[in-house]
Amino acid sequence: MSRIALQLLFRRTLLAIPILLCVSALVFGILRLLPADPIAMSLPPGATAADFEKLRQSFGLDRSIPEQYVIWLGRLVTGDLGTSIYFRRDVGDLIAKALPATLELVLLGLVLGVAIGIVGGLAMFSWRGRMGEQVLDLGTTGLMAIPEFLWAILLILAFGVALPILPFIGRLSPELVLPPPVTGFLLFDSLVTGHLRVLGSALWHMVLPAFALAIGVAPLVMRVLRSSLLDVIQEDYVTQARLRGIPEHTILVRHALKNAALPTISLIGVQGGFMFGGTVLVEMIFAYPGLGNLMVDAVRNHDLPVIQAVGLVYCVLVLGINAIVDVVYLAANPKLRVA
Amino acid sequence: MPGSSGSPVLEARGLTVSLRGAQVLRDLSFAVKPGEVLGLVGESGAGKSMIGRVIGRTLPQGFAVTGGSLLFGGRDLVGLEAEPLRALLGDRIAFIPQEPLTALNPVLTIGQQFGEHLERLRVPRGLRRDRIVSALTDVRLRDPAALLELYPFQLSGGMCQRVMIAMAFASEPALIVADEPTTALDVSTQAHIVQIIRGMQRDHRTSLLFITHDLRLASRVCDDILVLYAGDIVEQGPAREVSERPRHPYTRALQASNPPLGGTRRRLATLPDQMPGIAGFASLPGCRFASRCPIRDGACASAVPPLMEVGPRHRVRCTQGCLSDDRGLVPGEPLVAVPLDGRDPVLRVEDVWKHYAGKRDWLGRRHPGVDAVKGATVSVAPGEFVGIVGESGSGKSTLARLVMGLEDATSGRIMVDGVDVTANAGEARRIRLGALQMVFQDPQSALNPRRPVERLVTQVMEAADGAGDAERLARAKALMRETGLPVDLLDRYPSQLSGGQKQRVNIARALCVTPRLLVADEIVSGLDVSVQAQILNLLLDLRQTRGIGLLFISHDLAVVRYLCSRVLVMRNGEVVEEGATEAVLGDPRHPYTRSLVAAVPPEDMDVPWPPLAAAESV
Numbered sequence: 001m002s003r004i005a006l007q008l009l010f011r012r013t014l015l016a017i018p019i020l021l022c023v024s025a026l027v028f029g030i031l032r033l034l035p036a037d038p039i040a041m042s043l044p045p046g047a048t049a050a051d052f053e054k055l056r057q058s059f060g061l062d063r064s065i066p067e068q069y070v071i072w073l074g075r076l077v078t079g080d081l082g083t084s085i086y087f088r089r090d091v092g093d094l095i096a097k098a099l100p101a102t103l104e105l106v107l108l109g110l111v112l113g114v115a116i117g118i119v120g121g122l123a124m125f126s127w128r129g130r131m132g133e134q135v136l137d138l139g140t141t142g143l144m145a146i147p148e149f150l151w152a153i154l155l156i157l158a159f160g161v162a163l164p165i166l167p168f169i170g171r172l173s174p175e176l177v178l179p180p181p182v183t184g185f186l187l188f189d190s191l192v193t194g195h196l197r198v199l200g201s202a203l204w205h206m207v208l209p210a211f212a213l214a215i216g217v218a219p220l221v222m223r224v225l226r227s228s229l230l231d232v233i234q235e236d237y238v239t240q241a242r243l244r245g246i247p248e249h250t251i252l253v254r255h256a257l258k259n260a261a262l263p264t265i266s267l268i269g270v271q272g273g274f275m276f277g278g279t280v281l282v283e284m285i286f287a288y289p290g291l292g293n294l295m296v297d298a299v300r301n302h303d304l305p306v307i308q309a310v311g312l313v314y315c316v317l318v319l320g321i322n323a324i325v326d327v328v329y330l331a332a333n334p335k336l337r338v339a
Numbered sequence: 340m341p342g343s344s345g346s347p348v349l350e351a352r353g354l355t356v357s358l359r360g361a362q363v364l365r366d367l368s369f370a371v372k373p374g375e376v377l378g379l380v381g382e383s384g385a386g387k388s389m390i391g392r393v394i395g396r397t398l399p400q401g402f403a404v405t406g407g408s409l410l411f412g413g414r415d416l417v418g419l420e421a422e423p424l425r426a427l428l429g430d431r432i433a434f435i436p437q438e439p440l441t442a443l444n445p446v447l448t449i450g451q452q453f454g455e456h457l458e459r460l461r462v463p464r465g466l467r468r469d470r471i472v473s474a475l476t477d478v479r480l481r482d483p484a485a486l487l488e489l490y491p492f493q494l495s496g497g498m499c500q501r502v503m504i505a506m507a508f509a510s511e512p513a514l515i516v517a518d519e520p521t522t523a524l525d526v527s528t529q530a531h532i533v534q535i536i537r538g539m540q541r542d543h544r545t546s547l548l549f550i551t552h553d554l555r556l557a558s559r560v561c562d563d564i565l566v567l568y569a570g571d572i573v574e575q576g577p578a579r580e581v582s583e584r585p586r587h588p589y590t591r592a593l594q595a596s597n598p599p600l601g602g603t604r605r606r607l608a609t610l611p612d613q614m615p616g617i618a619g620f621a622s623l624p625g626c627r628f629a630s631r632c633p634i635r636d637g638a639c640a641s642a643v644p645p646l647m648e649v650g651p652r653h654r655v656r657c658t659q660g661c662l663s664d665d666r667g668l669v670p671g672e673p674l675v676a677v678p679l680d681g682r683d684p685v686l687r688v689e690d691v692w693k694h695y696a697g698k699r700d701w702l703g704r705r706h707p708g709v710d711a712v713k714g715a716t717v718s719v720a721p722g723e724f725v726g727i728v729g730e731s732g733s734g735k736s737t738l739a740r741l742v743m744g745l746e747d748a749t750s751g752r753i754m755v756d757g758v759d760v761t762a763n764a765g766e767a768r769r770i771r772l773g774a775l776q777m778v779f780q781d782p783q784s785a786l787n788p789r790r791p792v793e794r795l796v797t798q799v800m801e802a803a804d805g806a807g808d809a810e811r812l813a814r815a816k817a818l819m820r821e822t823g824l825p826v827d828l829l830d831r832y833p834s835q836l837s838g839g840q841k842q843r844v845n846i847a848r849a850l851c852v853t854p855r856l857l858v859a860d861e862i863v864s865g866l867d868v869s870v871q872a873q874i875l876n877l878l879l880d881l882r883q884t885r886g887i888g889l890l891f892i893s894h895d896l897a898v899v900r901y902l903c904s905r906v907l908v909m910r911n912g913e914v915v916e917e918g919a920t921e922a923v924l925g926d927p928r929h930p931y932t933r934s935l936v937a938a939v940p941p942e943d944m945d946v947p948w949p950p951l952a953a954a955e956s957v
Binding site: 237245254332 | 425427428429430433434436441443444447455459490493503
């Protein structure tokens with residue numbers, strides 16, 4: 001990696017610190033101000049006021065809010081995310097189990113969405129002024145009008161119920177057992193430990209949720225790529241390449257696509273961030289054991305430590321994906337590297 | 340194949356191009372012989388670029404060849420299939436573009452793009468690098484090996500154009516089409532580029548189609564010249580013949596409206612109006628030039644005159660006075676120097692500096708700053724016309740912006756009528772804007788497209804209290820008359836005006852507050868010569884009627900000489916020479932001024948140009 005890319009990543013990391021501090025304070029503060037009572041949720045019906053007070057003290061909820069925040073932050077720095085009030089387990093462990101599942105899903109969704117978007121964008125561009133472009137144009141408008149979670153439900157109805165060819169619950173077929181964890185990433189672990197049936201089943205289970213997520217990205221990538229290509233093809237250097245007798249497909253790939261990719265890359269950065277938001281509902285609908293499902297459970301049970309931690313992890317993920325996209329953009333745009 | 344001497348490389352036979360059925364280019368016939376340079380000369384929108392576009396098949400939407408043929412080595416390019424045409428382009432026929440900076444792809448290095456061209460020419464991969472280096476050496480680029488790794492935006496316009504020229508000649512083509520190849524470049528770069536194109540064209544015996552708006556430049560570069568007006572050939576012949584003995588009233592007007600760099604300063608003769616847009620060509624009856632022609636008679640508008648032989652290979656499309664030497668536009672009265680009254684200067688700029696701090700880029704790296712203006716001192720007396728000349732990046736526009744208060748000076752003083760207005764606020768600001776007004780370079784973008792002309796020219800009255808509608812209308816009408824605009828344009832919008840009219844509106848708007856000094860930044864550089872002459876004369880008239888002063892920023896020495904009694908030459912933010920215009924331009928002392936003067940093609944065709952030393956390495 002070039003020196004400039006490393007500088008960029010370093011700068012981004014420095015910038016991330018104040019952002020994460022603000023976000024954590026905001027999440028922490030709002031959760032404490034809301035009339036949510038995690039203790040009441042986790043006690044049996046017959047508990048006395050003394051039981052209640054004891055539990056409150058054990059979780060430190062009797063202290064002032066700034067005090068609680070400082071304690072939480074202090075532990076966070078040492079890697080201690082606290083204990084789940086509802087699950088009674090270490091929050092770090094809960095996240096370590098859920099995060100890889102979500103990352104795999106988002107990665108697959110993003111790859112799928114970007115691939116469909118690029119192919120579709122190229123198709124729309126090469127069919128410009130013809131019937132095919134109008135059909136795709138109409139199609140993308142329709143796709144964009146429907147949110148991910150509704151797509152999730154529609155996909156289940158179509159390919160899970162009406163035409164039962166794809167699974168839509170969980171991460172694996174029930175008869176399979178998880179391979180021994182190596183990294184925590186199921187696809188990777190099952191591949192390296194040779195559990196190919198697990199790998200196949202996991203991929204098969206991810207088809208519908210990943211597709212539901214991809215639908216959120218693909219139409220936008222398609223449209224932005226198409227319109228950037230239409231702009232770029234008007235540029236002087238494209239005309240000059242034609243006047244040099246460079247074949248049309250070479251012009252498209254070497255001259256037009258390289259320049260049109262720049263706005264598309266920026267868009268993918270933004271959309272990649274949004275996609276993590278999309279996973280919350282999509283994971284819930286598909287009962288997919290990822291971060292989103294963990295978040296939903298935590299919210300349902302007023303499990304403050306888990307909500308805080310997962311919120312923060314989402315923030316880190318979005319910042320991370322933006323930094324990655326910036327590095328890709330830097331690699332694709334020589335003006336930023338040398339000017 | 341072309342090459343057998345005698346038979347033309349490119350030949351147009353009755354070539355006709357139409358826009359949705361209406362004839363735009365009409366019945367063009369010409370021939371370019373091997374090793375010959377043909378100049379296509381005309382103002383913007385005359386259709387001169389259309390021929391290159393027919394060859395490259397890049398005609399804009401709606402345009403089509405509707406008649407005649409364009410033969411290249413005996414094959415008709417018009418009817419040729421796409422694939423054989425593509426095989427010719429870049430190989431047998433090459434192009435040199437107008438805007439070298441945008442003609443190269445910004446995300447690919449020079450080496451990658453040149454390499455791609457050689458790949459297309461089927462040069463084996465192992466040989467490409469050496470070929471590129473030697474081609475770039477031929478166009479006198481210094482350290483070509485290092486250039487291969489650079490991106491186009493790291494090069495100057497002149498360097499990019501050299502790269503384009505090297506690529507064009509790489510295949511030893513039979514024909515090169517160069518469309519305004521020097522228009523986007525500085526004057527001294529123009530001389531270098533002309534020198535290189537001409538030299539390589541001679542060495543390789545390449546035929547060249549040289550498209551330009553500049554008759555004087557064409558007469559220097561070309562063997563033959565073809566003058567186009569509104570899609571018609573109005574005159575064609577040997578370059579020297581056409582430029583020394585022009586016969587068509589339009590060719591004569593082109594010459595008469597272009598101020599010379601030497602001799603007596605005479606008032607420029609101008610044509611009325613402006614050439615209509617391309618869509619309007621077909622509705623011009625008879626001779627398309629008739630409506631603007633100073634010697635037309637009743638017959639001109641009834642039939643298209645044929646091209647008539649008036650000398651050896653010299654032909655003119657005119658039924659009128661083309662046969663005699665003294666008809667058509669002749670230069671006007673000599674200009675007399677206006678005596679300046681001895682009053683204090685309107686504007687006095689004292690040792691003004693402008694430093695731009697280097698910006699931090701998005702990675703937080705600070706770039707070194709730049710001194711755009713280094714200690715400039717200028718003063719302009721009431722009614723005095725002062726010119727500032729220099730190439731792009733010389734700081735002349737920054738100086739204009741400092742004078743107007745659009746930028747704050749880093750140090751130094753700016754005085755208006757003896758009042759220090761450097762602190763750009765309150766009373767000082769009011770005094771400055773009451774006395775100075777600016778006219779900008781691009782007449783299009785300086786006018787709000789959603790306002791009619793009346794509201795544009797009287798815009799400043801909105802700030803003054805109590806100016807009623809009637810008062811505004813009366814003022815608008817007076818300003819229109821003063822700037823030579825028809826009053827019925829008052830309710831038009833800028834998009835409905837021609838380029839020349841827009842610049843007049845800009846001038847009218849600047850005059851609304853009755854300023855004592857106009858600051859004009861390159862206000863005629865985007866206009867055609869015939870319209871440019873009208874605007875220049877308007878400025879001279881305003882000095883007579885209003886006693887107004889002018890600070891005129893321009894890269895064009897001849898225009899500055901025509902208007903200004905005093906001139907400052909700027910380079911890299913410094914004033915390197917100043918004095919009376921005739922003295923500075925007639926006997927330049929500073930080497931930079933000398934190189935600027937040498938870069939302008941002289942009137943006298945016996946003086947060789949470009950100067951021999953012009954094409955030094957960069």
